Each structure stands twice: as structure tokens, then as C-alpha cells.
Amino acid sequence: MKFALTHLWSSLKNLAKDSPLLLILIILFSCTPFYINTDWFAQIDTIFYVMYSVIIILQSYITRERRYSLLFTIVSIIIAAGLHTIYKTYQDIPGIKMAIENMTALWLYSMITLYFTSADGHYIGEIINRLKRIGITIVSSLLYNIIIAMSLWFLYIILGDVFPFKEATFKVLVSINLFICTTMICSYRESPEGPPEPGSFFTVVFGVIIPKASIITGILANIYLVLILLGLRDDTRFLYTYYPYVSLFYLFYLASFRSTERSKTQQLLCFFFITLTLLCLCLIGKRVINEPVLWLNTIYVAAFNLIFLAYNLYSLVKRLTPSVHTSIMALALGAVLLMPVIGYTSYMKFTTYDYDGESWQPHLDIARTFSPDYSAYKVQKDDEMKAKQEESENTIKLQTINFKAIEQPEIVSIGDYNNFISHIELKLYEPTTRTAETATVDFSTIKFNLVNDGKDLEVFLPNGIMETHHIYDTLLTIDKNSTKPVVIEGTDYRLYIYSYFFNEYGTRSITFSVLYK
DSSP states (O other): HHHHHHHHHHHHHHHHOOOOHHHHHHHHHHTTTHTTSTTTTGGGGGHHHHHHHHHHHHHHHHHHSSTHHHHHHHHHHHHHHHHHHHHSSSTTSSHHHHHHHHHHHHHHHHHOOOOOOOSSSOHHHHHHHHHHHHHHHHHHHHHHOOOOHHHHHHHHHHHHGGGGHHHHHHHHHHHHHHHHHHHHTOOOOOOOOOOOOOHHHHHHIIIIHHHHHHHHHHHHHHHHHHHHTTTSSTTTTHHHHHHHHHHHHHHHHHGGGEEEEEHHHHHHHHHHHHHHHHHHHHHHHHHHHHHHHHHHHHHHHHHHHHHHHHHHHHHHHHHHOSHHHHHHHHHHHHHHHHHHHSSSHHHHHTTOEEEEESSSESGGGGGTTTTHHHHHHHHHHHHHHHHHHHHHHHHOOOEEEEOOOOOSSSSSOOOSSSSEEEEEEEEEOOOTTOOOOOOOEOOSSSSEEEETTTTTTEOOOOOOOOEEEHHHHHHHHHTTTOOOOOOEEEEEEEEEEEEEEOOSSEEEEEEEEEOOO
């Protein structure tokens, strides 16, 4: 607790000395719980108020050492007030509402990115130090909450009903937490000597173990994308695995620079990220060729990956370590996602429809130009999805049959029949896994076809008789422990089923004999 108090007091002194304007903004923001329920605040959108407050505070922190810091802060306040006024005035117009939301989100994203950006040669070290600062802030805030809550609780017990415990405690705690968190985060100062050297644990884990392990995963990831590109693996999980993998291991890749400036392992990892991005672009191109309707979405996905590719190529060729140019890449990626009107989030809103209880309505009326009858289109798509789901459920319900007659008669009585053919075998395999297929056999006097995905057997006789026997359904009714052949009587013929195999992966085979006239 003493450490937390000392840390907070040191942060307050540094902040009051370096940037009194920033301290004033933090105090005003921290008092929000006390005036949030007032009449004048009711006209302000709470979410936008919090976002603009964080933006202005971060902007003041970032520009605190600049000559025109006060001017920058005043301009930011004016812009924030203007955007909020436009939003409240025209929030019924979807286009303007979406543009203001995206502009605010992009502004906030930019301020957070710049907060973690260091212009000196300790880029990764300073990011880690700032993250440590945030961690210390959370711990300190937790300790203060415990002490304050206990103090107020005892005060409530002493004073009885005089102290409004529920409302007052909540407001006080929130206000103090806001003040502590913003003060400690915005009082961070970079040391001229740079951050301290990383510990041995960090060096071993992020400098040796994870980079070496990432080489293995990088090779496997490249092989996986190549298999998808060649059509040997399904690409339904491609986007769900590619972006989480790249994001996680790229953070590990950046963290490795905290332990070493540049190594062959890091160059190899950078090369893997380049090949992964190239393969991803190829897969995106393949997908849009097969489904041209996705071309507009592909523009955003391709732009996102091209920025990432260009940055890694530049870093590999120039042998660069993470620095300000890394933040520039992050800002460019954020612009693709959040740019007003033309960003990816705007595109998603543009192509999204809401159901009003009777029909599907677009977020923007201009979308009707591209899809004038979306309700009918939606019904068609729902029907197609329902049909696919029913087909999938039917496929799942298919049972595996592995019937084999052990007691096969060595002598079959011909009786009134004139012909006998023994041990006819028909096979049917899934085309994507096996190429062999013998689903038809013709003996000139009688012909057999294995049809309906191997479930039925067609019998053709020269006199024009054609009958279909549902072998799959018939074998489902047979006792699993039966060892005798299954006898099926037809018109002028008799079948003896000795074996029948059917599984969910597409393999079907049947062995039988036939007596016929």
C-alpha cells in the first residue's frame, strides 16, 4: 500500500509540474460521476462524452512537450464539441451518424496508438513499460478501492442512516478510480537512458523459446495455406485461423526485439509473415474468382493485407527493427477499418439490413440501388440455407452398415431359374478421396446399377423389366448378429446378398449372387 501511495504522489507531482493543463482535464473528467445525472448533462451522449474525454486527455499527454500544446488541446475540444453537435442534430440520418461514429472511433484509435509510440530507439521497451504502468495502475486502483470501501463502510456504521451508502459510495469510488487511473497513465515519462534491461525470464521466453517455436508454426501455417490454395483442404476455416494466428504470433515477434536488436531468427519469422500474406492474397483472389459477388469485400481484405505485406517487405529488405514506422502501419490498418464513409466498418453497415417485423430494411436507402428487393432475396437465401441444413442433417443421420454373411451356401438350388451368376461385386467411392468406381455391371442378359449414393440397387432384364431394391433400408432392418445371406425376391430373379458396406465417408460396396430366368 505504501508503494502505491508513493507511486501516486510521485505521479501527481510530475503531472502538476510538467502539464498542469492535463491535470485539470483529468480532474474534470474524474468528477463525471457527480454531474452525470444533472439536467444539463442529459443532452450529452454518454458514450461520446467518454470517448472524447479520453481522446482529449491522451492528445494533451502526447503533445504536452510541444510549443503549442494548449492550442492543440483547445482545437481538439472544439472539434469534439462540433462532432457531437452534428451527431445529436442529425442522428436520424444514418449516413451522417455512421460517419461521426467512425470518425470518433478512428480518432480514439489513433490517440491510443500514438500513446504507445516512442520516437527513440527503445520502441518495444517503451511499449512494455507503458503496459507495466497500466498494470500497476490496475493493482493500485484495486488497493485504493479496498481501503476506501472499508473506510466508508465503517463510517456508515458509525453514522447510521445519515450517510447515503449506496449512491455516494459508488460515485466516490468511480471518481477516485478515474482520477488514479488517468493520473498514473498520463504521468509516465520516458527515461533518457531508456527502459531497464529485460530480466532473464523474459529474455529466455520471448527471445529464445517463442521465436524458435514460431518457426515451426510458421512452416506449418504456410503448408496449410498451400494445401487450401491447391484445393486439397477446405477453406471454410481459413479466415477464422489466419488472422488470429498472424495477430498473436506477430505480437510475439515484436516482443522478441526487446531481448535482441536483430537476429536471423527474426528475419526468418518476418519472411514467414511475408509468405503467409502472399498466400492469403492468392486465396482471396481465388475466392473472388469463384464468387464474383465478393469483389467489394475483397478490396478491403486485400488492402489490409497489402499494407501488412508492404511493411514486412520494407522491414526485411532494410533490416529494420520496430519503430515509429510500426505505428504508421498500425494507423494505416486502422484507417482501412474505420475510415468514415469508405472504411470497412462503413461498408459492413452499408450492406447490413435490419428486420422491422415485416420486411428487411437497409441501414442506408442507397443500398436499394444494389438490392431493390432484399426481402425476396433474404427469403431465397434462408430457403437455401434451410435446404443445406436439412441435407447436412440427413447426411449425419446415415448409419454405418457393415453386413457380412458368414454362412454362405456352397450349393444354390437353381429350381425354376435358368441362369446363375456368383459373387457379383459393385463398389462406389467418394470421388474426392478415391478414384476407383465399379457401380455398374452388365452381363448382356441382366444388368445391375448401384444408385442413389449406394443405397439402392437397380436390376434390368432383357424383357424390359427394371426394378429397384432399397438395399440400405433393407439392411437396416436386419439383425446385426445375423450371419445368413439376405434373400431378395424379384420378378423372374432372386438375389443373395452376402455383404454390404456403407459408411458416412462415401464408401459403398455390395457382393451378391443372382438366379434369373
